[in-house]
Amino acid sequence: EVQLVESGGGLVEPxxxxxxxxxxxxxxxxxxxxxxxxxxPGKGLEWVSGITWHSGSTGYxxxxxxxxxxxxxxxxxxxxxxxxSLRREDTALYYCAKDRERWLQSIDYWGQGTLVSVSS
Amino acid sequence: AIQMTQSPSSLSASVxxxxxxxxxxxxxxxxxxxxYQQKPGKAPKLLIYAASALHIGVPSRFSGSxxxxxxxxxxxxxxxxxxxxxxxxxxxxxxxxxxxGTKVEIE
Numbered sequence: 001e002v003q004l005v006e007s008g009g010g011l012v013e014p015x016x017x018x019x020x021x022x023x024x025x026x027x028x029x030x031x032x033x034x035x036x037x038x039x040x041p042g043k044g045l046e047w048v049s050g051i052t053w054h055s056g057s058t059g060y061x062x063x064x065x066x067x068x069x070x071x072x073x074x075x076x077x078x079x080x081x082x083x084x085s086l087r088r089e090d091t092a093l094y095y096c097a098k099d100r101e102r103w104l105q106s107i108d109y110w111g112q113g114t115l116v117s118v119s120s
Numbered sequence: 121a122i123q124m125t126q127s128p129s130s131l132s133a134s135v136x137x138x139x140x141x142x143x144x145x146x147x148x149x150x151x152x153x154x155x156y157q158q159k160p161g162k163a164p165k166l167l168i169y170a171a172s173a174l175h176i177g178v179p180s181r182f183s184g185s186x187x188x189x190x191x192x193x194x195x196x197x198x199x200x201x202x203x204x205x206x207x208x209x210x211x212x213x214x215x216x217x218x219x220x221g222t223k224v225e226i227e
């Protein structure tokens with residue numbers, strides 16, 4: 001069974017930084033692309049970033065480009081999102097999600113999310 | 121970025137009704153479109169990928185169609201478990217983009 005468990009969320013002041021993580025199990029992590037998707041409270045879904053199986057290619061939403069960095073450690077079965085220069089509009093539930101393929105094709109499984117709140 | 125326009129934003133329906141949700145892309149996306157179901161307080165679940173391929177374990181009352189810019193999700197006979205919010209996602213080009221969602225409510 002695919003399991004994705006996010007951690008590292010919390011309350012951060014505007015301009016601050018945070019790294020959130022996703023521990024994966026139940027599948028061969030190194031063989032699949034991975035994503036981060038976020039959802040502000042009471043609002044819709046926004047794709048944030050994706051990374052291919054071997055970290056050879058990454059993509060970002062325009063709203064986070066230059067501030068967020070996606071990475072992965074295949075030896076630790078873990079996905080990361082480094083978030084810098086946080087803004088109030090970055091407040092959201094951040095989901096880790098698995099791709100169907102090595103390259104970024106489509107998302108098939110999701111974690112339960114970790115909440116990032118940006119406030120002074 | 122490619123804009124995904126989903127309609128309607130909400131609808132009311134009864135059990136056993138046929139429900140249709142559409143998604144229109146602002147430019148060509150081949151058949152690189154997925155549909156997700158989300159219930160309150162829960163993570164989304166994949167229903168359909170590649171516009172028309174049913175994800176494993178998804179009931180056959182769900183179907184998807186379309187290509188290029190226009191796509192449709194159909195629930196052939198709405199069941200009590202189907203009341204939820206549905207999103208389309210284009211995975212054709214970065215940045216991937218979601219539709220704004222369609223909330224399916226009990227009439």
